[in-house]
Amino acid sequence: MIESFSVRWKVFVNVYVEDGRIFKVEFSKEGVREVDNEIAKDFIRYFRGEKVDFRKYEVILNVPPFVRRVLEFVRDIPYGNVITYGQIAKELKTSPRAIGKALSLNPVPIVIPCHRVVGARDLGGFSYGLWIKRELLKLEGVL
DNA sequence: GACGACTTGTTAT
DNA sequence: ATAACAAGTCGTC
Numbered sequence: 672m673i674e675s676f677s678v679r680w681k682v683f684v685n686v687y688v689e690d691g692r693i694f695k696v697e698f699s700k701e702g703v704r705e706v707d708n709e710i711a712k713d714f715i716r717y718f719r720g721e722k723v724d725f726r727k728y729e730v731i732l733n734v735p736p737f738v739r740r741v742l743e744f745v746r747d748i749p750y751g752n753v754i755t756y757g758q759i760a761k762e763l764k765t766s767p768r769a770i771g772k773a774l775s776l777n778p779v780p781i782v783i784p785c786h787r788v789v790g791a792r793d794l795g796g797f798s799y800g801l802w803i804k805r806e807l808l809k810l811e812g813v814l
Numbered sequence: 815g816a817c818g819a820c821t822t823g824t825t826a827t
Numbered sequence: 828a829t830a831a832c833a834a835g836t837c838g839t840c
Binding site: 735737738760765766767768769770772773776 | 821822823824825
């Protein structure tokens, strides 16, 4: 069973779930419907600034193998921590650029915290707009 | 510090 | 094949 709902933040955060497993999270100007399930509550708590660990949720990763490897690595970055593209590249024996490319393919931002990956000299990028990445890091007390 | 050129792995077309 | 990238490094000034 597929379900979709939105959480209001600085933008709408739309979440898509299939049988309890999250397969897509997007930031959007348009919302869908707001609900009161466990996942939505966790997002609300998160946006309120509480320390929420989204690792307890299963996700559906419909991505190429390399992207999956990168995302699985990023998933374990704890709340409030950051790491650089270069450091991940070193761990996975690949190039920083490949890491950025892979992260841009992340179907479930926040749940897989790609915003915790930054550049060596600046914040790096964020597909939905860099300001969102900044706000997320502020939420977590990094900025 | 600021800037440019060169290197780089993976994906999508 | 090749273009497109959410990067990094090393030079020069």
